Amino acid sequence: MNRWRNIGAVLVALVALVGACMRTPEEPPAQASEQRIAGCAPAPGNRDAVAALLAASPACPGNVLEFRARLEREPAKVATAFVDNRGFHNAAAGSFSLFESVTGIVAGVRVAPGDFFFGHFTEKRGAAWVLQQTPEDDALLIELIAWDPAKGLFNFYELRGNGARGRWFYRGDSADILRDIAQLHRQDDPARPAFGQRLRCSGCHLGGGPILKELAAPHNDWWTSARPLPLPALPPEPALARILAQGLVDAGELAARVRQGSAKLESSAAFRAARKERSRQERLRPLFCPEEMNLGSDSAPSDAPSDIAPPSAFFVDPRLGSRELVTSRAGYDAALRALASAFPESGRADADHAWLAPVKAAADVGAVAKLVEERAVDEELVADVLAVDMGNPALSGARCGLLRLVPEDAQGWRAAFVRALAGSNDPAARELHANLTDPARDARWHRAQAASMLEACARRLRAGDVAPYVELLAQRRAEVSANAIATNPRGQILEPGFRIVFPDVLPGPRPGALELTRACTVVRR
Structure with missing residues (x-):
C-alpha cells in the first residue's frame, strides 16, 4: 500500500x-x-x-x-x-x-x-x-x-x-x-x-x-x-x-500546452475566417460576455497558516489593473464559518486553495486581443466596455446585456451603437454611452479608476474587513451555474455531478443580490 x-x-x-x-x-x-x-x-x-x-x-x-x-x-x-x-x-x-x-x-x-x-x-x-x-x-x-x-x-x-x-x-x-x-x-x-x-x-x-x-x-x-x-x-x-x-x-506543463493550443487556434486563418462569418454580436461577444471561465485563488493551500492573497482578477479585470492583495486567514476562516461553508464529501470548510473564484478566461482575453489586432475594435473601446460594472469582471450580466445593442450594420456600426445606447434607459447602457462619448474617459482614465478601486480593496482587506467579500465570493461562485455558459443541456463548464469545485454555503447565495462598488464596498441591491 x-x-x-x-x-x-x-x-x-x-x-x-x-x-x-x-x-x-x-x-x-x-x-x-x-x-x-x-x-x-x-x-x-x-x-x-x-x-x-x-x-x-x-x-x-x-x-x-x-x-x-x-x-x-x-x-x-x-x-x-x-x-x-x-x-x-x-x-x-x-x-x-x-x-x-x-x-x-x-x-x-x-x-x-x-x-x-x-x-x-x-x-x-x-x-x-x-x-x-x-x-x-x-x-x-x-x-x-x-x-x-x-x-x-x-x-x-x-x-x-x-x-x-x-x-x-x-x-x-x-x-x-x-x-x-x-x-x-x-x-x-x-x-x-x-x-x-x-x-x-x-x-x-x-x-x-x-x-x-x-x-x-x-x-x-x-x-x-x-x-x-x-x-x-x-x-x-x-x-x-x-x-x-x-x-x-x-x-503547469499541461497549462502551457493548453495556452499553446489556444493561441494556435486564435491565430489560425481558417478559424478567424470562421469567426468573421458569424454575426457582429457573436464576434464581439468575448468582450462583453464570458464564453469560457478560469479559476483564480490564493497561491497557498488552505491548510497554510499564512495570510491569504485573494486574486486581484476577482475584483477588477487584469486588462484594467492588478495589484497584490492580502487579508487575514483568521478573518477569512471566520467568514466561512458564518456562512456554514462546507466542501461536499470531504467535510472541509473550503476548497484546497482559499478564495477559489471565477475569473475572466484567458481564451476570452485572447479572442479580444485578436479583435484588436484585426482592427475590429480598438483598445479604447475595449477599456470603455470593461469599465462597465467594473467590480464584476468575469460574469457581469449588466455588461453582457449591452451585447444585444451592438448593430449588425456593416458601415458606421459604432455610431449606430452609440445611438442605441443613448436611447436605452439601462444604467449600464448610460455608463457605456458616457465612456464612449466623453473624451476624458479614455483608457488611461479607466485604468486610474481601477487602480483607485484596487487600492480601496487593499485597505479594507488589510484591515480585516473580509466577511462581505467572502459573501460576495460565494455569490460569484453560484453565478457561474446561473450564467448562460452553464445552460447548455449537453454539458456545463463546472461539470456538475462529476466534478466538485466549490464548497456549499447556507443559505445558498442569490445571484445578483450583492454588488461591488468602485469604492470597493459590497452593497445589497
Whole structure:
C-alpha cells in the first residue's frame, strides 16, 4: 500500500482540457459533422493525428490501453497529468481524470505541443482503483481533441462503449462549436436557451479549442510536483499502475500546452475566417460576455497558516489593473464559518486553495486581443466596455446585456451603437454611452479608476474587513451555474455531478443580490 503512495508522490499530474463536458451519457443525434468512424477509417477530410493513427491501425483500438499501446509504437511522447474530480482531499472516492498530451510524430503527422490531448477516467470498484474502460453501452472511454493542419481547426472525437468494446466517433470541429453557440447570451427566451446539436463538446469548449479551468497556478485540485495529490488507499489495477509508474507531468506543463493550443487556434486563418462569418454580436461577444471561465485563488493551500492573497482578477479585470492583495486567514476562516461553508464529501470548510473564484478566461482575453489586432475594435473601446460594472469582471450580466445593442450594420456600426445606447434607459447602457462619448474617459482614465478601486480593496482587506467579500465570493461562485455558459443541456463548464469545485454555503447565495462598488464596498441591491 505504501509502495503505491510513494509512487504517487513522485508522479507528475495532468488534467486536461479535452472536455469533460462530453461526459453526459446519452449519445446525441447524428449530424452531418458527426460521423461514426467505421472500421477505423478516418472521418472524411480529416488530417489530424487521431484520424491518421486510426487509419493506420491494423486493428481498431477498443479502449484506452489499446490506444496508448498504438501510440507507443510511434515516435511520439505522451505526457500525463492528473486531477481529483471530487476535490484534493477526497481521494477515497477514486474519481480522478488522466488527460494526456501528445507530441512528436503520429502516423506521419507532426504534433506540436498543444496539438493533441486525450482524457480518460478512474473509479473505485470493489477493493480496487481502476480505469473506467468497461465498454457498457454508450460509456465514455476516451475523449480527444486534435489539431487538423489541413483545416486549421481542432477536431473532437470520442470512444464510447457499445456493450462489447469501444466505438469511435468524430463529433465535429472548432467551427462547428461556433455554430452551436451562435445564440449564447443572445437567446430570444433565456428561460429556454437554444444551442446547436453538432457536438457535445460545445457545452465546455465554447472557445473552440482546448480548455483548462485551473489554467493559472496553483492549479487547484491538480497533481503538481510541489504538491502531489493524495491517492486512494486502494491498490491500483495493473493497467492503471503502469500508467502512473511511467510518470506524470506537473499541471503547469499541461497549462502551457493548453495556452499553446489556444493561441494556435486564435491565430489560425481558417478559424478567424470562421469567426468573421458569424454575426457582429457573436464576434464581439468575448468582450462583453464570458464564453469560457478560469479559476483564480490564493497561491497557498488552505491548510497554510499564512495570510491569504485573494486574486486581484476577482475584483477588477487584469486588462484594467492588478495589484497584490492580502487579508487575514483568521478573518477569512471566520467568514466561512458564518456562512456554514462546507466542501461536499470531504467535510472541509473550503476548497484546497482559499478564495477559489471565477475569473475572466484567458481564451476570452485572447479572442479580444485578436479583435484588436484585426482592427475590429480598438483598445479604447475595449477599456470603455470593461469599465462597465467594473467590480464584476468575469460574469457581469449588466455588461453582457449591452451585447444585444451592438448593430449588425456593416458601415458606421459604432455610431449606430452609440445611438442605441443613448436611447436605452439601462444604467449600464448610460455608463457605456458616457465612456464612449466623453473624451476624458479614455483608457488611461479607466485604468486610474481601477487602480483607485484596487487600492480601496487593499485597505479594507488589510484591515480585516473580509466577511462581505467572502459573501460576495460565494455569490460569484453560484453565478457561474446561473450564467448562460452553464445552460447548455449537453454539458456545463463546472461539470456538475462529476466534478466538485466549490464548497456549499447556507443559505445558498442569490445571484445578483450583492454588488461591488468602485469604492470597493459590497452593497445589497
